Amino acid sequence: MKLTRIGLPVIGLSALALVGCGATAGTGGDSGPGSAVMIVPFSAGGGSDVSGRAIASGLEEAAGVNITTENREGGSGAVGYSYFLGQQGNEGILLASETALLALPLTQDVQFDYTSFTPIMKLGDDYTLLVVRDDSPFESCEQVVDTAESERVIAAVSGATSLDEIVFTLVEQDQDVTFDRVPYESGSEVLAGLLGGTVDVASLNPSEVLGQIESGDLRALCAFADDRYEYEALSDIPTASEQGIDVAFAQYRGFIAPGGISEEARQFWIDAAEEFATSDAYTEYIESNLMQPDAAYGDDFVAYLEGNNADLEAVLR
CATH class of the missing domain: 3.40.190.10 (Periplasmic binding protein-like II)
Structure with missing residues (x-):
């Protein structure tokens, strides 16, 4: 995987106004970008929690945004994802995503699927x-x-x-x-x-x-x-x-933004993600968690989700 270092563009961070959980975009003024929240839809201590905290830390360095991590566990991830669905248009909140994003709508009566959100980055693949x-x-x-x-x-x-x-x-x-x-x-x-x-x-x-x-x-x-x-x-x-067991399946690790955010905000987070992927922090996360690096961003991440969703439909339905 060859990654080219891309500097973050000047996109008017005062207009982007990355603010805390539950807030909406406003004016950041001379203070620059404010804070953001990374939702982890599972309890502390597991692989999703480790992923969310590593992404939050890496994005802080790449984007210059203070990001706090918040666990909202329950319902095999449904509680966290459902809460995130209610953050439509909030440009200062993210969610550490994994295969539950695809599996939940196929197996439970939830009000969302992967098209309800804005995919930003797939970090890599995590087998078991x-x-x-x-x-x-x-x-x-x-x-x-x-x-x-x-x-x-x-x-x-x-x-x-x-x-x-x-x-x-x-x-x-x-x-x-x-x-x-x-x-x-x-x-x-x-x-x-x-x-x-x-x-x-x-x-x-x-x-x-x-x-x-x-x-x-x-x-x-x-x-x-x-x-x-x-x-x-x-x-x-x-x-x-x-x-003699013909089974190989990886869980992706990545992060998403709510649906309904501006194209400016989407690109800001994609650029921050690409910057994060060139860092020692990204390499350390992949290697310390024994994952396979396979980054994808924006539309390429969407294409991955489309294909993976079709594969899971054959298994779970």
């Missing part, structure tokens, strides 16, 4: 690992599937529309098996349930479990990715397809 406790009898993903054919296998999921729910559904469809689910509100709660012995298996992002894998508390049985990771810490983990 199937993990078990170190004392688990499972030694491979293939063994987990074989067991599920005749016995109860309890899987943790962080909500009905989460990446792990999608991955387990794809495995069920590919292998003609069924997993029992225990739902949680975030990846951190899933991790606690797995470590506490409440569930047998979990599908978690590498960044959420690397510490426990390195400490020996958890083992990764396979990666639901197209290819093995190049990161040294994950390079020995086989893909699911290597074990």
Whole structure:
């Protein structure tokens, strides 16, 4: 991926007036841009929370805007997204977005879909690992599937529309098996349930479990990715397809603005996002969270969402 450094244009920040949550555009005056809010539609501690806070920090540096982060969890992300829907036209609020933006409208009675908002930036792709406790009898993903054919296998999921729910559904469809689910509100709660012995298996992002894998508390049985990771810490983990399970699905990480904002405000945030993508902070976020960099902005992000939405429709409907 080649990124060209683009300076932020002078677009009349006094007119843009990036202000706090619930406010509308006004005049910023000589103080320059004011503040903004980054909504995280999940609880603190999980991958979405980490993503939102990293994006907020990177945009602060790129755009010179003070951005606070606010968690509005509940309903597998529906509470946060529904609140954000009510911020139509507010140019001083953003939301840390992920695959729930697409999955929620396909599975729940919500009043929005991805076309309700203004996509700004897709940072990259975040696959998952199937993990078990170190004392688990499972030694491979293939063994987990074989067991599920005749016995109860309890899987943790962080909500009905989460990446792990999608991955387990794809495995069920590919292998003609069924997993029992225990739902949680975030990846951190899933991790606690797995470590506490409440569930047998979990599908978690590498960044959420690397510490426990390195400490020996958890083992990764396979990666639901197209290819093995190049990161040294994950390079020995086989893909699911290597074990006869034809499943690879990534959750995107990115951020969106409300619908109904001005073209000037949209371009401001896109330019800030492109500036952020050239920074050490972006590289640090991608690498520390063991993600695949695959940035897209504005219309290209919209095109990605259109294609991903069509893929999810085939799975969730």
